[in-house]
Amino acid sequence: MSDSATIVFEDVSRFYGEVLGVNRVNLTIPPGITSLVGPNGSGKTTLMNMMTGLVRPSRGTISVRGIAPDDPQALFRIMGYCTQFDSFPRGYTGIQFVTAALLMQGLPAAEAEAKAWKAIEKVNLVEAAKRKVAGYSKGMRQRIRLAQSIAHDPQVLVLDEPLNGLDPLVRSETIALFREQADRGAHVIVSSHVLHEVDMISDQVILLANGYVVAEGEIRGVRAEISDRPHQIVIRCDQPSRMASKLFEHDHVVEVRIHPDRQGLLVKTTDASHFHKLLNKLALDGIYIDTIAPADDDVNSLYEYLIGDEGGN
């Protein structure tokens, strides 16, 4: 994939005096929804701020679809950033806030206002648009920031904790909006603490801990790379006890737990490919297997395996 279609971090480090922000980050992020996952202080916001030019790397280079972050005039034509800073210019209404950003794009006033209304419609905030932002609830403030960041149809959308403060209905609408942006070929870079949501929306994840990238890629791909943790697989079948005894004959099966309803079992294996071949054999031996599903190829498990308790999540 060419540089003009990806976001590239090359040996990027950032230090805040003696304190490490991120260290030796090398990433190539393709279009689609990419989630940055990691505990507080892991470097998620630093990465986002460097990508958007709000903070400069101490070392290394960044390219956002071929544009350097220190060229705001070019960068913010293709990028929108919804930060987690919950503050606004004083005295603005919702529509003024979004329009202001478009005016600074150099758009004529009428066009800027039309685009602002369109973006506000997308985040379902039309009714409150003429009210002062200072009177908005947390969720509304989050949505108006989102409207501002998508108003110019950016090719790169960077969203720092964008689902914070949103109620469940708005959350699902917002996630759909991210998907819509990704489907039209945009980069959507999201940081989130809510792992099941990350799991649901992400095409790929970047796991960060203590300023280092500990894993990156598609979730299943990342899980497959983790060899020191046995894979967990849930099997629904008609003879769980017989299956358990057959499975224990193999060294790569390290644990088997029969489900309380006696209709299935949870298996832990260190060799997933051998395990799947074994299941074929067992099926031919007369055990009826209803479903096979991985139990730990989600972000939650990746987080637990790679970051552990550090995150506290």
Add this chain to the structure above:
Amino acid sequence: MDTVLWRRQLLAIVQLEWKKTLFSKRGIWVYVLAFLPALLFGINAYRVKSIRAEQERMSVSAPNASAVSNKIVAGMSADVAAEALRDAKIPYSRFTRGRRLEVIRYNDGANAFDLMFREGALVDKRKRNQALLSDDIRAYAGMFQYFYLRLAIFFGCVGIFMNLFRGEMLDQSLHYYLLAPVRREVLMVGKYLSGLVATILIFGTSTALQLYLMLSAHSNKEVSDYLAGEGWGHIAAYLGVTALACVGYGSIFLAAGIIMKNPMVAAASILFWEGINWFLPAMLKKFSVIFYLQSLCPVVAPLNSDIPEPLKLLVTTAAPISAPIAILGLFTVSIAVLAFASIYVRKLEINYGAD
């Protein structure tokens, strides 16, 4: 260079900023500073009108007051002087100051006097403020140069221009500007222009009001004579110097707001630098704003003889330079300061959020 885009962006920034700057609650004290001299000249106008009214009353009730007043000369006893005033129906007040000094205060219709008697004999006949326009013009020159330029506009610009960047950093709202497709230099110039619009509006209005109040107290004849002479030139010069002060101090405090974290340290340092301008060698004088502004002031500010010598040195005007050179010099200093600030604004980082 995309000058059309930059012009649009500058316009957008000025439109977004100027009202915010002008009507900020944080800037109320700037209005107080700016309009305090107008209040003083309003009070002075009332005082001058009262004196004028008193003088008119005197010309009717005591037509020979001036002649009587002229006859009061050194050596005359307090009782004799009081009797002469009483006979001429000139109202006076008589009081003592300390144990040995007696004072008779009166107005002869043209002038107000304090007669000072020691050991019962007249030792000093002091003419008090006569409420003449020429006196007010000199008083205005002093107020304008020693208070308005050096303190009011100076600190007003601290309050307005420093907040353009630093204030938004404190409010955590500067990133919205930095996330727009605007060159940082264009953003800086846009904010500077919006600050200029606000300060010139505030301080220019106050200057105009001060001059109006100063002139309004005096008779039509005095005012029209003044305007027919150098009056309009003075007014234009004061308004121009006010605007140029905003240009000069604005550039310095905008830069200080970008470069320094503590505005008070910056303001104190610059105030000190401007204050010692008189002592500086000719070359260094050119790196201050007050040097050029004082050269452009139309009336030499009077210095009260009671001012202690060290303070007198601090407020004395440096040898003036010609107006075109002063204007050119001030713009050169301002552009140089803004160019220097643009190096910093390009490197400006937002770091007010915890990771």
